[in-house]
Amino acid sequence: MNEIGATLRAPARTGRPVGARDSRAYKVFTSVNTIGLIAFCGLMLYPFVTVLAQSFSSAGAVKAGLVNIWPVGFNTDTYAAVISNSMFWQNYRNTVVYTVVGTAIAMVLTTTFAYVLSKQHLRGRTVLIGIAIFTMFFNGGLVPNYVLISSLGLKNTMWAVVLPGALSVFNLLVMKSFFENMPRELEEAAQIDGLGWGGIFTRIVLPLSKAVIATMILFYSVAMWNDWFNAFLYLDKKELFPVTLFLRNLIAGASTTATEGAAATGGNSDAIAANIQAVTMILTMIPILCVYPFVQRYFVSGVMLGSVKG
The missing domain is CATH 1.10.3720.10 (MetI-like)
Known part of the structure; x- marks a missing residue:
């Protein structure tokens, strides 16, 4: 009974037949998709991180364009x-x-x-x-x-x-x-x-x-x-x-x-x-x-x- 239960639960958990292996094309697709989504999330977060870094940076560093994703000349006066x-x-x-x-x-x-x-x-x-x-x-x-x-x-x-x-x-x-x-x-x-x-x-x-x-x-x-x-x-x-x-x-x-x-x-x-x-x-x-x-x-x-x- 335990084996039958495990067999019935396996497809619902993986979405594929028991014992099936991912093909090389599927692995490539998953890798490319993951990298693409991570890059897309990075592009979306970049402006926010830049503004956050500027808020904690010195005026001179901001004016000079030295601030990217990390504060330069840390200050909280503003x-x-x-x-x-x-x-x-x-x-x-x-x-x-x-x-x-x-x-x-x-x-x-x-x-x-x-x-x-x-x-x-x-x-x-x-x-x-x-x-x-x-x-x-x-x-x-x-x-x-x-x-x-x-x-x-x-x-x-x-x-x-x-x-x-x-x-x-x-x-x-x-x-x-x-x-x-x-x-x-x-x-x-x-x-x-x-x-x-x-x-x-x-x-x-x-x-x-x-x-x-x-x-x-x-x-x-x-x-x-x-x-x-x-x-x-x-x-x-x-x-x-x-x-x-x-x-x-x-x-x-x-x-x-x-x-x-x-x-x-x-x-x-x-x-x-x-x-x-x-x-x-x-x-x-x-x-x-x-x-x-x-x-x-x-x-x-x-x-x-x-x-x-x-």
Whole structure:
């Protein structure tokens, strides 16, 4: 019995018949594929490692182009300057609030709208889908959008940042396809038990959609965390800026943060200005880097949605 059990388990573990050996071509393919993936990962990590090294390097080394993947002239004065800047932390807090509120609104709109569109018997379903797809290719334009936000009294408010991007049609279509592939028998059984559409959606559909929901949350949160253009258009008060707009102003040379930070720490403003951009980039990326490992499992499952049916 033990031998039979081992024989039955072996194919599931290896994916090949028991005793089969890898051919030379397969070994070559595996080696080339592994080397290629490692090289690709290195290319993806290189910019981040370079920016990290610049954030801990001296101004002279950064200006001279001596910094590659290892800090030159190690220093932490710039980190001290940025961390001591109250405006940076206020903008950082704004970004967290905008991201949390905007993602919550986006998920409510996307899940409810996608679930409605997934129903074949819905009257006007084709028209609604057509309207949604139409907005992917055409929009009112920059000036009309600005006039609309201003006329609604949303300028210089949080809503001017979170509402314009509250619904992504791409995410809507992905979630609609997922809901369409769910077994109808589950909903029919829930209806027999007396649940209405709202109960079916909240108690049956959403708990079974954790993978796609986690994927959509990741998409929305990353997009809203990195967004600065809406804030650049609709916000005039610095205390309302997100941290990405703070960073944009540093890169554009439209901020005096370097001088303020130097005064706060007693350092040299030129030295701080040389790598303050790198420091701000690293501090801005930390939350996303910390959150992603916790949703990676759901993200991988969500990406594979629809690739296999059965």
